[in-house]
Amino acid sequence: TEKKPYSMPQLFRVDL
Amino acid sequence: MNLGAVYAKNPDYVQRDVAGECILVPIRRNLTESNSIYVLNETGAVLWGRIDGTRSVQTISDEFVQEYDVTVEQLHQDFHTLLIDLLSIHAVNEVTVTDGPTG
Numbered sequence: 202t203e204k205k206p207y208s209m210p211q212l213f214r215v216d217l
Numbered sequence: 218m219n220l221g222a223v224y225a226k227n228p229d230y231v232q233r234d235v236a237g238e239c240i241l242v243p244i245r246r247n248l249t250e251s252n253s254i255y256v257l258n259e260t261g262a263v264l265w266g267r268i269d270g271t272r273s274v275q276t277i278s279d280e281f282v283q284e285y286d287v288t289v290e291q292l293h294q295d296f297h298t299l300l301i302d303l304l305s306i307h308a309v310n311e312v313t314v315t316d317g318p319t320g
Contacts, residue, residue, distance in 0.1 A: 207287035210261035217252040
């Protein structure tokens with residue numbers, strides 16, 4: 202199975 | 218980084234998938250905390266989904282590298298950064314620490 206492209210896992214904060 | 222560490226999600230956070238985005242919403246806030254929600258990108262959401270209080274960082278990483286085009290060394294580094302972020306907002310907590318290899 203071809204592997205999925207990787208991107209660095211990130212957490213973004215959204216100010217409410 | 219302790220690869221044998223196991224993390225669990227904080228039940229004070231709920232996950233909602235909105236328009237293809239994985240959103241973490243704190244359902245209890247301290248007055249000292251700002252009003253914020255958090256968005257995970259695709260790989261972040263996959264890792265978040267596998268944090269279940271039973272699987273170790275090593276196990277989650279091993280599964281992940283089978284699916285994504287990344288070396289295990291790179292993933293360990295990036296996963297560690299993500300965990301620090303999640304710990305800083307109390308979205309996860311460490312439930313056990315075992316004497317696994319460190320990275």
